Amino acid sequence: MSSAEYRLMMLSELAKASGVAGMCGGQALDLAAEGKSVDLDQLEQIHRHKTGALIRSAVRLGALTAGDAGREALPLLDRYAEAIGLAFQVQDDILDVIGDTAVIGKRQGADQHLGKSTYPSLLGLENAQAKARDLYQEALDTLEMLAAHSYNTTALQALASFIIERDK
Numbered sequence: 001m002s003s004a005e006y007r008l009m010m011l012s013e014l015a016k017a018s019g020v021a022g023m024c025g026g027q028a029l030d031l032a033a034e035g036k037s038v039d040l041d042q043l044e045q046i047h048r049h050k051t052g053a054l055i056r057s058a059v060r061l062g063a064l065t066a067g068d069a070g071r072e073a074l075p076l077l078d079r080y081a082e083a084i085g086l087a088f089q090v091q092d093d094i095l096d097v098i099g100d101t102a103v104i105g106k107r108q109g110a111d112q113h114l115g116k117s118t119y120p121s122l123l124g125l126e127n128a129q130a131k132a133r134d135l136y137q138e139a140l141d142t143l144e145m146l147a148a149h150s151y152n153t154t155a156l157q158a159l160a161s162f163i164i165e166r167d168k
Contacts, residue, residue, distance in 0.1 A: 001068070010064050017057030026050030035115035040122050044086065051092075052085030059156070073151055080142040080156060087135035088163045093118035094128055095167065104168045136164040 001009075016022055026049025033046060059081040063070030095104050096111045097120045111118050119128035139160045143153040 001071075003067075006064055006067060010061050013057050013060050013064070017053040021049070022053030022057070023050055026053065030116075033117065036117075038117040043117050043119070043122065047086060047089040048082065051089050052082060055085035055088065056081035073146060073149070076142055076146050080139050080146075080160075083135045083139040083142065084160050084163055087132050087139065087160070090119045090128055090132040090135065091164060091166060093120055094125065094132065096120075097125060099167065132164060136160055 018024065020028075026046050029046045029049060033042070038046075056078060059077050060074060063073055063077050093111065096106075096109065096118065099108060101108045107113070112121065119131060122128075123131060140157065143156055143160070146156075147153050
């Protein structure tokens, strides 16, 4: 592919991630779900469209800047991004329950106050924490597969660690 074709692919990627098929669509689903009971599959669909779509896009854009070599890595990078994007949201929901209001920048329990379904409300706090760890490990396992093909995964490992260890 030419560099112009890659640039078009990158613009399309960002447009999808931020539009109706991504963040905006996920936000609409999130707002529509307030005060309603949603199951785990519905909650994951909302989060895959919101934070997940943007994280996936950022990872894909980075790969596409590398040209053909990056394009070859997209299937594994998509798997990584899906896991870490969901882990971000699970951790966010956990912080809403146990985080320090002064640190997280919003009132503890804000999601519950809005009637939002969250991972802790659907799974319980301990199971939500286990899910976050499992998603983190899935992301790291995927990065190991990429590293086995001589890709440098240091920055993506650091991102995964930041997401799971953050306190705000």
